[in-house]
Amino acid sequence: MRYDGSHLTAQLDIRYPLSASEEKLCGQIAMAMSQARVAITRLYGHAPHHVPADHRLVRGLIKAYSDVTGKKGYAFAIGGGTYSRCMPDTVAFGPSFPGDIDTCHMPDENFSLEKMMLSIRIMAHAIADLAGRES
CATH class of the missing domain: 1.10.150 (DNA polymerase; domain 1)
Incomplete structure (x- = not known):
């Protein structure tokens, strides 16, 4: 976290399950945060990596x-x-x-x-x- 006297900046590392959509999840977070006047900027992301146990x-x-x-x-x-x-x-x-x-x-x-x-x-x-x- 960083605070410059007027803005608080935080970087989050969000891990989500295979069944979730990054787009939907980020949209839900942005909507919830907008009510508190918090802006969300997506820096980068990776889809979950999964190899089935029966591979x-x-x-x-x-x-x-x-x-x-x-x-x-x-x-x-x-x-x-x-x-x-x-x-x-x-x-x-x-x-x-x-x-x-x-x-x-x-x-x-x-x-x-x-x-x-x-x-x-x-x-x-x-x-x-x-x-x-x-x-």
Whole structure:
């Protein structure tokens, strides 16, 4: 937020579900804000990125995780943007694990060597299987 003595400026990062329309959502916000004499300016936007859990790639990654760890894997979505939105049918995968404390992009970001080696084994398994290795 910024206040210059007469104007308050705020930048919002709005994440909306696949079922919503950016145009409709922004219109509703602008209408609600206009009653308070607040002007809305859209700077940029990205459509939600989604690859279904039954997609071959997602199934293969979950299988690799399960095969290597012996634990049931599952697909889930995160709120942040990732490199995967740059190409169709791609997803972010690894290397955090259930129960890990998330230090990503924070001071003293860290990751144990044990978890790194496990991630490498999972990735190698996924690459080999998705590239067509016979199981």
